[in-house]
Amino acid sequence: MAPDTATTATLGTYDPKAPGLRTWHDALPRFLAGADTPRAYLERCLEVIEVREPEVKAFVAMDITVARKAADKATTRYRYGRPLSVVDGMPFVIKDLYEVKGMPTELNSPAMRGYGGDKDCAHAMVLREGGAAILAKTVTTEFGSSDPGPTRNPFDITRTPGGSSSGTSAAVGAGMVPAGTGSQVRGSIQRPAGYCGVWSIKPTFGALNRLGGHSMSPSQSVLGVEAGSMEDCWATAYFISSTAGGDPGHPGLYGEPHLGEAKKPTRLARLDTLGWDGTEDDTKALFEDFLGHLRMQNVDLISRHDDPDMEAFEQALTTIPDFLGDMFCWEMKWAGKIQREKGEHLISEAILGRIARGEEMTIEDYRRCLDMRDSLRAAFDRVKGKADAFVTLSAQGPAPVGMAVGNPVYGDISACTAAPALNLPLLADRGMPMGIQLLGHAHQDYDLALMGRWFDQVFLRD
Amino acid sequence: MAPDTATTATLGTYDPKAPGLRTWHDALPRFLAGADTPRAYLERCLEVIEVREPEVKAFVAMDITVARKAADKATTRYRYGRPLSVVDGMPFVIKDLYEVKGMPTELNSPAMRGYGGDKDCAHAMVLREGGAAILAKTVTTEFGSSDPGPTRNPFDITRTPGGSSSGTSAAVGAGMVPAGTGSQVRGSIQRPAGYCGVWSIKPTFGALNRLGGHSMSPSQSVLGVEAGSMEDCWATAYFISSTAGGDPGHPGLYGEPHLGEAKKPTRLARLDTLGWDGTEDDTKALFEDFLGHLRMQNVDLISRHDDPDMEAFEQALTTIPDFLGDMFCWEMKWAGKIQREKGEHLISEAILGRIARGEEMTIEDYRRCLDMRDSLRAAFDRVKGKADAFVTLSAQGPAPVGMAVGNPVYGDISACTAAPALNLPLLADRGMPMGIQLLGHAHQDYDLALMGRWFDQVFLRD
Numbered sequence: 001m002a003p004d005t006a007t008t009a010t011l012g013t014y015d016p017k018a019p020g021l022r023t024w025h026d027a028l029p030r031f032l033a034g035a036d037t038p039r040a041y042l043e044r045c046l047e048v049i050e051v052r053e054p055e056v057k058a059f060v061a062m063d064i065t066v067a068r069k070a071a072d073k074a075t076t077r078y079r080y081g082r083p084l085s086v087v088d089g090m091p092f093v094i095k096d097l098y099e100v101k102g103m104p105t106e107l108n109s110p111a112m113r114g115y116g117g118d119k120d121c122a123h124a125m126v127l128r129e130g131g132a133a134i135l136a137k138t139v140t141t142e143f144g145s146s147d148p149g150p151t152r153n154p155f156d157i158t159r160t161p162g163g164s165s166s167g168t169s170a171a172v173g174a175g176m177v178p179a180g181t182g183s184q185v186r187g188s189i190q191r192p193a194g195y196c197g198v199w200s201i202k203p204t205f206g207a208l209n210r211l212g213g214h215s216m217s218p219s220q221s222v223l224g225v226e227a228g229s230m231e232d233c234w235a236t237a238y239f240i241s242s243t244a245g246g247d248p249g250h251p252g253l254y255g256e257p258h259l260g261e262a263k264k265p266t267r268l269a270r271l272d273t274l275g276w277d278g279t280e281d282d283t284k285a286l287f288e289d290f291l292g293h294l295r296m297q298n299v300d301l302i303s304r305h306d307d308p309d310m311e312a313f314e315q316a317l318t319t320i321p322d323f324l325g326d327m328f329c330w331e332m333k334w335a336g337k338i339q340r341e342k343g344e345h346l347i348s349e350a351i352l353g354r355i356a357r358g359e360e361m362t363i364e365d366y367r368r369c370l371d372m373r374d375s376l377r378a379a380f381d382r383v384k385g386k387a388d389a390f391v392t393l394s395a396q397g398p399a400p401v402g403m404a405v406g407n408p409v410y411g412d413i414s415a416c417t418a419a420p421a422l423n424l425p426l427l428a429d430r431g432m433p434m435g436i437q438l439l440g441h442a443h444q445d446y447d448l449a450l451m452g453r454w455f456d457q458v459f460l461r462d
Numbered sequence: 463m464a465p466d467t468a469t470t471a472t473l474g475t476y477d478p479k480a481p482g483l484r485t486w487h488d489a490l491p492r493f494l495a496g497a498d499t500p501r502a503y504l505e506r507c508l509e510v511i512e513v514r515e516p517e518v519k520a521f522v523a524m525d526i527t528v529a530r531k532a533a534d535k536a537t538t539r540y541r542y543g544r545p546l547s548v549v550d551g552m553p554f555v556i557k558d559l560y561e562v563k564g565m566p567t568e569l570n571s572p573a574m575r576g577y578g579g580d581k582d583c584a585h586a587m588v589l590r591e592g593g594a595a596i597l598a599k600t601v602t603t604e605f606g607s608s609d610p611g612p613t614r615n616p617f618d619i620t621r622t623p624g625g626s627s628s629g630t631s632a633a634v635g636a637g638m639v640p641a642g643t644g645s646q647v648r649g650s651i652q653r654p655a656g657y658c659g660v661w662s663i664k665p666t667f668g669a670l671n672r673l674g675g676h677s678m679s680p681s682q683s684v685l686g687v688e689a690g691s692m693e694d695c696w697a698t699a700y701f702i703s704s705t706a707g708g709d710p711g712h713p714g715l716y717g718e719p720h721l722g723e724a725k726k727p728t729r730l731a732r733l734d735t736l737g738w739d740g741t742e743d744d745t746k747a748l749f750e751d752f753l754g755h756l757r758m759q760n761v762d763l764i765s766r767h768d769d770p771d772m773e774a775f776e777q778a779l780t781t782i783p784d785f786l787g788d789m790f791c792w793e794m795k796w797a798g799k800i801q802r803e804k805g806e807h808l809i810s811e812a813i814l815g816r817i818a819r820g821e822e823m824t825i826e827d828y829r830r831c832l833d834m835r836d837s838l839r840a841a842f843d844r845v846k847g848k849a850d851a852f853v854t855l856s857a858q859g860p861a862p863v864g865m866a867v868g869n870p871v872y873g874d875i876s877a878c879t880a881a882p883a884l885n886l887p888l889l890a891d892r893g894m895p896m897g898i899q900l901l902g903h904a905h906q907d908y909d910l911a912l913m914g915r916w917f918d919q920v921f922l923r924d
Contacts, residue, residue, distance in 0.1 A: 125800075212796070241825065242825050244796065245792060245793075245795070246825075248681040248793045249681030249832070251825075251828075251829045330707060333707070335673070338582075362704070366713075367713045
């Protein structure tokens with residue numbers, strides 16, 4: 001990895017061992033030794049941005065002056081050996097569903113044009129207090145749903161970066177910044193992270209404070225982090241949770257501030273999930289090959305064929321399409337109607353349709369959705385302890401050509417179970433990034449991240 | 463009850479059998495029969511407001527034009543026998559922690575002067591859609607905490623109405639309107655409803671949608687309804703929940719749209735709670751006398767002395783002061799700092815102190831608070847089924863003289879257990895209202911309301 005030298009990617013020749021990602025945790029010793037500074041690091045980011053941003057289009061707003069000031073202050077603190085935090089001086093970008101002082105919050109919707117800018121959301125506030133150089137807001141889909149923004153995949157600009165965390169994934173994948181926030185209701189962190197070759201953590205539901213953010217599906221929305229390394233994902237997420245807290249009433253992220261030693265999993269459970277049938281054949285073959293490598297590492301693999309509870313859980317996953325759509329339509333009714341009042345022409349047909357469906361529904365319809373989700377969660381509880389973690393793909397194939405942001409189905413398992421999940425950018429699929437998802441039970445985030453480090457060492461560092 | 467004739471109250475001679483409350487459910491047959499109209503009803507409200515509001519000071523904003531238009535439209539619909547809903551034409555007021563189109567949301571804080579007015583919160587939206595005549599925003603305490611607004615108790619203007627739902631309680635208690643919303647984190651619905659002789663429902667946590675509201679203590683804040691009768695409390699709360707839903711992820715209020723037949727409790731559990739020691743002697747004697755009347759009605763009464771689980775629960779309640787304050791300080795940190803940035807001179811010393819405490823805390827401190835609350839909830843679960851409901855006071859004495867909003871301690875039991883509670887305005891304590899609280903387990907709201915109706919019939923209609 002030579003994070004500070006790769007400035008452009010060659011199309012269709014993605015190499016997961018040399019992706020051009022930018023890392024932060026390994027820069028801190030150089031800052032403290034006087035061999036590098038946060039300001040110089042930021043300027044290198046800006047150089048990449050100058051080259052890549054015109055085609056990648058990851059950002060909706062940028063404030064270089066504010067970021068440079070923060071980087072300069074951090075530079076002084078490192079000089080005296082006194083950084084404020086693990087994020088001191090780190091160039092950071094924030095998904096445009098969350099509010100940031102000095103930049104509007106537009107949710108990729110003309111109905112929100114020019115909104116906000118008067119305050120920092122909870123995670124922007126603590127990152128700024130910790131010295132981070134908050135540089136930009138990143139493109140999302142309309143209201144975090146499906147209508148895409150202008151962002152392109154950094155490894156092939158004819159392809160989507162995925163959504164709804166489109167801009168953050170593309171910016172980190174292109175090596176423009178070391179880290180940023182995403183958020184996920186279905187597959188909005190894991191899938192774009194997978195498409196863009198980025199490390200990500202979608203933590204246990206409620207582990208990172210969402211205050212100051214906008215979500216139309218509050219009962220499943222989760223704030224997460226995407227970064228150029230597992231270490232940076234973890235340290236940033238832990239910093240946010242330990243300072244801003246989790247969502248009110250939630251205990252936040254358990255673990256250590258810095259990621260400890262890599263942990264080899266003894267046994268993993270392979271999940272097909274309801275997305276397997278629609279997965280491209282080449283991608284299926286790639287996954288089977290990956291599992292073969294795991295077996296060669298003496299990792300025990302189990303599946304639905306080895307255990308009736310695993311089979312029952314896989315079957316429960318197939319109920320997701322029966323409740324998820326309606327669940328969101330009900331939850332978005334109020335926020336959707338507020339937007340629709342501004343003018344129907346400002347809202348996509350897809351969103352208008354969902355609001356209308358929410359208006360047709362009764363509270364009994366919504367309760368049936370919650371009951372079905374509860375049943376899925378109960379089936380998930382019954383497979384707890386059967387393996388150290390679950391492993392599956394992050395998407396059904398590499399990022400599709402065009403602007404449609406891809407199928408979120410592989411995100412549904414962790415989203416509907418409120419469980420943590422990582423994207424590990426371990427594979428190349430026909431010259432494009434392909435992510436492996438590692439999933440656990442609630443509050444197993446730190447353990448997952450330690451395993452993520454093991455995958456990094458075994459699959460990318462050899 | 464002659465709700466439309468009482469326009470002023472005589473100080474210090476409160477009679478719970480003739481409080482001057484305004485009811486709505488019993489007006490609907492008259493509207494349908496053409497004997498009365500929503501517009502005429504509204505005008506009678508406005509007459510009382512003209513007399514009482516200058517001294518009671520319940521409102522921060524009022525829009526008579528909008529309310530009259532809504533009442534006129536409802537009048538036409540009743541004329542054709544086609545009201546939109548149970549709230550069609552009902553004059554309604556909304557606590558100023560919640561947003562209402564056309565009126566600012568100021569949270570009784572100079573830091574919020576002029577904020578909002580561009581949209582309806584979720585419950586205002588559905589009430590308006592149901593035809594309600596939304597008339598005013600009601601005074602609260604600073605950010606819903608302890609610093610009082612100008613409102614006075616309608617039964618003695620030298621006394622507080624309580625807080626933080628000060629204005630709604632006073633407005634309904636004075637007979638100015640039939641109903642309004644309150645919200646509660648500790649005792650902010652039950653206590654002022656008790657002080658002002660008003661019926662209230664503080665439902666199961668999450669049962670009424672809070673979107674579009676502002677709370678600094680989100681993990682305990684609950685939206686509720688105060689009204690001139692148990693029937694109106696229930697029908698309004700049920701209407702809000704069945705249309706706007708509960709909080710996202712919550713199943714909402716279970717039960718029927720209209721309150722059914724009164725239900726006599728077979729057995730009640732008397733709770734002293736940690737507030738009993740500080741309760742005034744006269745009020746203690748009044749409560750014992752009330753329990754005596756219950757026994758005469760052949761209601762079986764149990765207490766901490768009859769059951770080790772009840773004793774354990776009472777003891778668990780005494781741990782509340784060990785976690786509640788810190789819990790709120792952590793949860794308000796982000797929202798508090800956003801306000802403080804506008805200028806410390808705009809924020810009370812009390813709030814500044816809590817923000818500072820929140821900044822000192824670690825996430826481990828907060829987790830200890832959550833763990834203690836979980837232990838209390840576990841102790842509460844163990845007394846489930848021991849009685850049909852729990853009964854206690856709504857406050858330690860009648861509304862105190864002065865502006866301080868009184869001790870919320872009797873609200874803590876339902877607030878910390880996420881359980882439903884009613885205020886029943888059954889008693890007079892030295893010429894002022896004194897409320898009885900009826901409490902249940904989560905989702906027992908409807909059952910409680912049916913019992914509330916029985917108390918009304920037995921204690922007020924004889």
